[in-house]
Every structure is written in C-alpha cells, then in structure tokens.
Amino acid sequence: MRARAAAPVDEMGCHVIPEYNRQNNSVASQNLQVLISLLLSSQTKDQHTFAAVQNIRHHFHPLEITPQRILSLDDALLDNLIHGVGFHAKKTVYMKKIAAQLAPGGPLDEKIPTTLEELVKTFAGIGPKMGILYLQNAQPYADAGNSGASSELSEQGTADIATSDEYGLAVDTHVLRLSQQFRLVFPIPRKPTITPEIARMQLEQIVPKEQWKETNPMLVGFGQTICGSRSKKCDECLLSGTGLCAADKRKGNRLKRPAKELDDEELDSHTLVKSEVKLDEELGSQIQVKTEGKSFSQPRIKLKRDSISSSLAQEPNLAVDIEDLAIARRRRLRPRQQTNTSK
Incomplete structure (x- = not known):
C-alpha cells in the first residue's frame, strides 16, 4: 500500500537532505541539519519542517550550516526563517542553545552525543523519538572524506556514529x-x-x-x-474487512454487539419491582431490569414501545419519561430528569 504513492515523509522527512547540500556540505553539517529538522518537527507537518530548514539553507547558501553561523543570526531573523513551524519562538531559543553547545569552545566542542540518553539529556527540545531518529539517520563521521569539498566543521575528535537499526523504534x-x-x-x-x-x-x-x-x-x-x-x-486499505482495524469504516466490517429484543411474553414473565434507565455514554442507552432475587442487564436492549409503555405506567415515580428516553437515544444525550412536585 505504501508503494502506491509517495508520502510527505518520503520526500520531506527529517532525514531528507537535498542533493546539493549532500554533495557540498560536510558530514558534520549534514548531521546538524538532521538534528535541526528533528527539533523543528515537533507538532509540525513534514512540509512545514522541510520548508523551514530550506529557508535556513538558502539564507547561508552557498555556505553550509554551522553552529557559529546559527549563533550569528539575530533572534528575530531566525524566528522569521522558521516561522512556519509550530512553537517557532520556543524552538528559536532551543536552536540557539544547541548551537552554543556545539560551537567550537562550547561544552560539546562540535561533538554531537552518540547515545540516546545523552542526546535527550543534553539538548533542550530533543525527546526520545527525535533522538532515535537522529541516531538512525546521522552519517558516520568516518565517511567525511567522501562527503564533499568544503568542510568548515572540525571532523577531528568528533565521536563516530555507527549505522545501526537497534537504537529503538521511534513512536510519533x-x-x-x-x-x-x-x-x-x-x-x-x-x-x-x-x-x-x-x-x-x-x-x-x-x-x-x-x-x-x-x-x-x-x-x-x-x-x-x-x-x-x-x-x-x-x-x-488491505486491512479493511479483516477485523484487524478498529477504525474500519466499511459497512458491516466493524464488530457490533447484537441487540436483544424482548417480546411481550418474556417481559411479562418477570415481576417488575423497580425499573431504571441508564444511558451509557459510549454504547447509547442501557436498560437494566431488576427482578425479585436477581437482575440482568443487556447493552442496547430494544424493547417494544407498547410493552414498555404499559410496564412503565405502573411506576408513577419513575424518573425518566418514555418520550424523553426516545429523544435521548436518538441524540445520545442524558434523558431529561423530571422534578417530582408531589408530596
């Protein structure tokens, strides 16, 4: 099913780096772009995230993105470049903090952590899902010599990232x-x-x-x-009609509880002591009939109108009117309560 049409995540996901940047940017810059994309992706569609990162790339073109250049941007300008993502003001602050940590002479000195625990603990705005996706898509620094001509980020001393699928399963x-x-x-x-x-x-x-x-x-x-x-x-969808999907919209495919209908003889066989009508918020109305010595309850019971009318007529203090019950069942609302004015 996924092969039939390309999805936004395939063409504009956080791991996607345009061919020009892949050929002309160092591995360290590419990994920084992946990290920035993941930071901006929170509560944001892939299209808007990709557009925001492209704005940063075009702003520095033909130079690559480095922590020093991000720090050189004014906060208002950086916020305007990523304005299309959700919570862009807060992410502007996070991006500046990450750039300050990765800048030469900073706490990390251009070394992006290579474990999930360190990524989540070190960088503000980076959660477990983002950390897993970064580790799965970051390029090993050992291949930096094949990445391109210009390399303004220091490659020496940077911790290597081994390509592995065992970092975890990212859940968004x-x-x-x-x-x-x-x-x-x-x-x-x-x-x-x-x-x-x-x-x-x-x-x-x-x-x-x-x-x-x-x-x-x-x-x-x-x-x-x-x-x-x-x-x-x-x-x-190939799962439609199989019963494996709880949201299957095809008629007759979703499992439903069969409704039980009580006829006149079955209803008269019980001596009604008290009748109580309750509404279940999810399943609709639920009628519970209590008898002498035992009670039984069936979800979504359908009773004949004549039978229930004659039975409820014997209960003058019944809190729910049959007409209100019918309206409530159609609207899936709670029945209107009658105030008993008789003393």
Missing part, C-alpha cells in the same frame, strides 16, 4: 495512533493512557530489530496518505 503521533488502531499496543496496569514510551516498549517486543528503522516512516507515510486521523480511505 502517527505510529501511536495506528498501533492502537491496529490493536498492537494496550494499556498497562495503573496507566490507562498509552504514552509513546509505553507504545515503544510494546512495539519493540513484537517488531524485529532489523525492521525498527523502517517501521516509523512506513506507518507515518501510511497515516499521511491512506489512514489519516480525520480522513480514512478504507476502500484502499
């Missing part, structure tokens, strides 16, 4: 949403909300390590082209 909003939708991850005890870290730990147990790197762009592209959060093309 698309991966988190689709993994829950496909029932691949589940809440853990005492934590009903599935966080990206919980999803990452569970996905890493079922996805082979050699597929960790390709899983993120595959699911991100799938979410961008076929199964978006608001628009879903279920007719183009």
Whole structure:
C-alpha cells in the first residue's frame, strides 16, 4: 500500500537532505541539519519542517550550516526563517542553545552525543523519538572524506556514529495512533493512557530489530496518505474487512454487539419491582431490569414501545419519561430528569 504513492515523509522527512547540500556540505553539517529538522518537527507537518530548514539553507547558501553561523543570526531573523513551524519562538531559543553547545569552545566542542540518553539529556527540545531518529539517520563521521569539498566543521575528535537499526523504534503521533488502531499496543496496569514510551516498549517486543528503522516512516507515510486521523480511505486499505482495524469504516466490517429484543411474553414473565434507565455514554442507552432475587442487564436492549409503555405506567415515580428516553437515544444525550412536585 505504501508503494502506491509517495508520502510527505518520503520526500520531506527529517532525514531528507537535498542533493546539493549532500554533495557540498560536510558530514558534520549534514548531521546538524538532521538534528535541526528533528527539533523543528515537533507538532509540525513534514512540509512545514522541510520548508523551514530550506529557508535556513538558502539564507547561508552557498555556505553550509554551522553552529557559529546559527549563533550569528539575530533572534528575530531566525524566528522569521522558521516561522512556519509550530512553537517557532520556543524552538528559536532551543536552536540557539544547541548551537552554543556545539560551537567550537562550547561544552560539546562540535561533538554531537552518540547515545540516546545523552542526546535527550543534553539538548533542550530533543525527546526520545527525535533522538532515535537522529541516531538512525546521522552519517558516520568516518565517511567525511567522501562527503564533499568544503568542510568548515572540525571532523577531528568528533565521536563516530555507527549505522545501526537497534537504537529503538521511534513512536510519533502517527505510529501511536495506528498501533492502537491496529490493536498492537494496550494499556498497562495503573496507566490507562498509552504514552509513546509505553507504545515503544510494546512495539519493540513484537517488531524485529532489523525492521525498527523502517517501521516509523512506513506507518507515518501510511497515516499521511491512506489512514489519516480525520480522513480514512478504507476502500484502499488491505486491512479493511479483516477485523484487524478498529477504525474500519466499511459497512458491516466493524464488530457490533447484537441487540436483544424482548417480546411481550418474556417481559411479562418477570415481576417488575423497580425499573431504571441508564444511558451509557459510549454504547447509547442501557436498560437494566431488576427482578425479585436477581437482575440482568443487556447493552442496547430494544424493547417494544407498547410493552414498555404499559410496564412503565405502573411506576408513577419513575424518573425518566418514555418520550424523553426516545429523544435521548436518538441524540445520545442524558434523558431529561423530571422534578417530582408531589408530596
């Protein structure tokens, strides 16, 4: 399915560096561009992130991006260059801090950390997902001699990055949403909300390590082209009709609880002591009939109008009117409560 059409992540993802910059920029500059792209990608579409990084590249063209040049930019100018990304003002501050740390003579002295823990701990605005993506897409400094002619960043003494897929499985909003939708991850005890870290730990147990790197762009592209959060093309999805997707929109494919209909004889066989109508916010109305000695409850019970009317007529203090119940079931709202004025 992913091979049918190119997704924005394939052409404008954080790992994508234009051919000109790849040929004419040093490996250290390329890795810095990947790090900047990941910083700007938070809460931002790939198109806007790529455009913001392109603005920085064009501003320094034909020179490469270096920490010193980023520090030389005025805050207002840098903010204007990345204005299209979300939280651009805060990311301007983060980018200046990262540039100050990587500048010659700074705390890192041009050495980008090579472990996930150090990346997250050292750089403001870089989380686990961004750190994993950086380690998976950064170029080894040992290949710097083949990167291009001009190299203004110092390569000596810079920690090498080994190309490996075993840094982790990056979980962003698309991966988190689709993994829950496909029932691949589940809440853990005492934590009903599935966080990206919980999803990452569970996905890493079922996805082979050699597929960790390709899983993120595959699911991100799938979410961008076929199964978006608001628009879903279920007719183009191979999972449609299989019961594996909780968001399948094709008629008859989603599992539904069968409604139980009680006829007159079954309803009259019980001696009604008290009738209570409750509305379930998710499933609609739920009618619970309590009998002598036992009670039974069935979700979305359908009762014949005549039967329930005759039965409810015997309960003068019933809190819910049958007409309000019918309206509430259609609107999926709570029934209107009647105030009992009789003393």
